[in-house]
Amino acid sequence: MKISRADVERVAELAYLDLSEAELEMYRAQIDEILEYIGKLNELDTASVEPMAQVLADDQTADATLREDVVVPCGVAAEILEQAPDPEPPYFRVPKVIER
């Protein structure tokens, strides 16, 4: 077994995701099967391989193509706040933050 029920509970906690009892068990079994399959990557010796985070050529990476950092008018604050579940312009209101 690659992943335990406690692992799934821990991960759900990290991801702030409420899962029901049935979901915990279903995901544990399904993800266990997926991780078992992913284990085939260990057939490959990658000790000397550089990890690849993105595919662009060096002269096209984000660092190489950053635009000038200038302030441009945006003016959508009111529209953005309209989308909020509980806005109190110019703020987003959230439940009281208590210690975990």
Place this chain on the structure above:
Amino acid sequence: MTAAWTIDAVRGSLAAKKVSAQELAADFYKRIGERNSELNAYLTLSEERAYRQAARMDALVAAGKPLPSLAGVPIAIKDVISTRGVRTTCGSKILENYVPPYDATAVERLEAAGAVILGKTNCDEFAMGSSNENSAYGAVRNPEATDRVPGGSSGGSAAAVAAGLAVASLGTDTGGSIRQPGSFCGIPAMMGSYGRVSRYGLIAFASSLDRIGPFATNTRDVAAILGVIAGRDSNDSTSTTAPVPDYRAAMEKPVKGLVVGIPKEYFAEGMDDGVRKKIEAGIELLKKLGCELREIQMAHTDYAIATYYIIATAEASSNLARYDGVRYGLRVEDDSLLAMYRKTRGAGFGAEVKRRIVLGTYVLSAGYYNAYYLKGQKVRALIAQDFRDAFRKVDVLVTPTSPVPPFRLGERTNDPLQMYLADIYTVTGSLAGVPGISVPCGKICGKLPVGLQIFGPAFGEATVLQLAHAFEQAGGGSL
């Protein structure tokens, strides 16, 4: 009016005053009204915006002014791509009432070129799926065989074009989500190279893999749409400064002597016999067209699914952290902030999205990062190297798009790993960042469409389109 509108036919009819852009939009909305309750391809219609734009095009015609390249062309947009003032749900309950305050760059460029945006198309929730059955708003039916799935995740965009409910559409492709539904619905569908089209306004699933690209009824229209949306955008630092060629002109070049690589790993066991026969016939046709076929090896193909489902889920778990019930979307109230987060996300996300968040968080978590995420990034480098090595020997690669034809609704929903494994031919090119197209390659028993996939080297879109066009013109679609 027939179902076979093309971009040129629309522009020509507008210029000749045979039809107005507003009449054309009305005609498409009428057809949508007739077919959509069955197909479920559209989630939201943007009629006000469409008619406003159509009126602008009609005014240009009336004034005798030159028409832009997509003047009056009715286009559908996948519902993961932001449209100002038009609801954008990502196929998720968590964004059920979300109305973006800005347009994606691709949408802005389409409208600037005269296109009429008809509405937003159904998709798997946050583009996670290969059958469109993961939409919170119900599955889409395949217009070619309505007991079958249209493919996913851009199933609505594919079905809309295949059913004549749009002249073209935009989808997004992270591991095959443009090419596979294009294959299943029997139409050409393309993703450009990573960096070719701006992702600004594309609601993120896996940022190092996500790409926007077109569906149309023919390859020339695919080329026209790609040409409009491609190119540098200062709002996406990963959109490249590489110049955008005239794809329509480039694709007319003859393909005689083009070296076509056939990677043998894509023809191993696991492929449906009906698909295999059509693809073999497709390869024969390429030979008749004067292409030089060369069998090659791509040694790490068999590791692509495992690699993809590590990287895509890891990036998804990070990207989807933004849905917290604070700034937009669903909120499930609770007295404490953290409980509000948990309940909102637990209630707002569907089963496949939760599965991928759990897997993605796990592969990134302390103690497992090296074994999974770092390992996945290293194998990704090997897969990308396979492609670079191949393109030193051949001009393009030809493979099946999917190992299976469109399957029945509900047939594969109980086994996520089996569903993932069917993405084998598409995820490789996603990981490598190269451009790919799926073009129609006949139908099994005259009913179930098969797609032939063509990969080119990074920024080799013109060569990919050139071969796809020649294949289409030579009758590849009716093999």
